[in-house]
Amino acid sequence: MTTLPFTKGHGTENDFVLLYDPAGEIDLTPDRVAYLCDRRAGIGGDGVIRAVRAGVLEAGADLAPDTWFMDYWNSDGTTSEMCGNGARVFGALLERHAGEDLTGGLTFGTRGGPRTITRLDDGRYAIGMGVHRLGDTAAGFDAEVEARGLDLARPALSVDMGNPHHVVALAHTGELDALDLTAAPAVSPMPPHGSNVEFAVALGFEDVAGEHRGRVRMRVHERGSGETRSCGTGACAVALAMRFWAGLDAPDVWDVEVPGGVVTVRVSRDSTVLEGPAVLVAEGMVDLPG
Numbered sequence: 007m008t009t010l011p012f013t014k015g016h017g018t019e020n021d022f023v024l025l026y027d028p029a030g031e032i033d034l035t036p037d038r039v040a041y042l043c044d045r046r047a048g049i050g051g052d053g054v055i056r057a058v059r060a061g062v063l064e065a066g067a068d069l070a071p072d073t074w075f076m077d078y079w080n081s082d083g084t085t086s087e088m089c090g091n092g093a094r095v096f097g098a099l100l101e102r103h104a105g106e107d108l109t110g111g112l113t114f115g116t117r118g119g120p121r122t123i124t125r126l127d128d129g130r131y132a133i134g135m136g137v138h139r140l141g142d143t144a145a146g147f148d149a150e151v152e153a154r155g156l157d158l159a160r161p162a163l164s165v166d167m168g169n170p171h172h173v174v175a176l177a178h179t180g181e182l183d184a185l186d187l188t189a190a191p192a193v194s195p196m197p198p199h200g201s202n203v204e205f206a207v208a209l210g211f212e213d214v215a216g217e218h219r220g221r222v223r224m225r226v227h228e229r230g231s232g233e234t235r236s237c238g239t240g241a242c243a244v245a246l247a248m249r250f251w252a253g254l255d256a257p258d259v260w261d262v263e264v265p266g267g268v269v270t271v272r273v274s275r276d277s278t279v280l281e282g283p284a285v286l287v288a289e290g291m292v293d294l295p296g
């Protein structure tokens with residue numbers, strides 16, 4: 007039996023089991039991840055995040071060995087390139103367990119490339135999300151999505167946030183509420199490694215303290231985790247798609263309502279910054295079977 011210390015945390019209720027493992031001593035396997043994320047038999051979470059030094063991971067080979075690396079796993083035991091909400095919670099873990107000061111920004115590694123986290127004056131965190139890429143912007147859409155609760159297949163735009171996304175615009179919040187995301191939406195064509203699928207309804211634009219802001223509500227079905235109460239990379243994908251579809255006068259700042267709260271996405275030419283909270287809720291010890 008292996009016994010491990012863990013931290014439980016969430017970002018807008020996208021929740022994670024966090025393992026502080028600078029020297030890479032934990033033998034993390036898909037079965038162990040699935041066990042930790044099990045909400046009845048384990049701790050429960052949408053994913054596992056291990057804080058490890060880049061030098062002890064093959065995926066961190068391009069980084070200076072003492073760079074922190076966010077080793078992200080979905081609840082089904084698969085890994086992903088990036089997790090936006092998880093990155094904020096990872097930052098809060100580094101503050102608590104490694105004594106890192108994030109007020110001036112800290113760059114860390116992910117499978118999707120380096121990202122930077124900064125603690126904001128109001129206690130939230132900002133993540134520099136790296137370079138994004140929209141799919142077929144000439145056509146406006148490059149896929150179709152079918153989901154339970156939708157009468158017809160809907161057009162979707164793919165957005166690469168380091169990890170894959172497809173965004174579907176719905177007409178009103180009634181359509182969003184009627185979705186049944188207990189089954190994975192069918193994406194056509196589906197990328198080889200799957201996709202995260204966001205459904206979004208534009209709520210309007212407003213000027214707040216001299217800033218032109220958009221507001222949008224979304225739900226998400228995450229690759230490897232099912233429906234979650236928030237997705238940071240998904241919120242960025244939604245803001246980018248909405249901004250693109252809205253045309254010339256579209257805001258660069260978007261408040262994205264998710265079932266678990268609100269995050270803010272700031273768009274510049276080819277990159278985004280994701281702002282939101284991170285909460286560490288518990289520390290404990292867990293026995294891993296086997």
Ligand SMILES: N[C@@H](CCC[C@H](N)C(=O)O)C(=O)O
Pocket residue numbers: 020080085086087088089090091092169170202228229230231234236237238239240
């Ligand atoms: N919830 C995350 C995304 C987690 C990874 C995703 N399920 C994938 O497989 O790409 C976020 O906040 O970005």
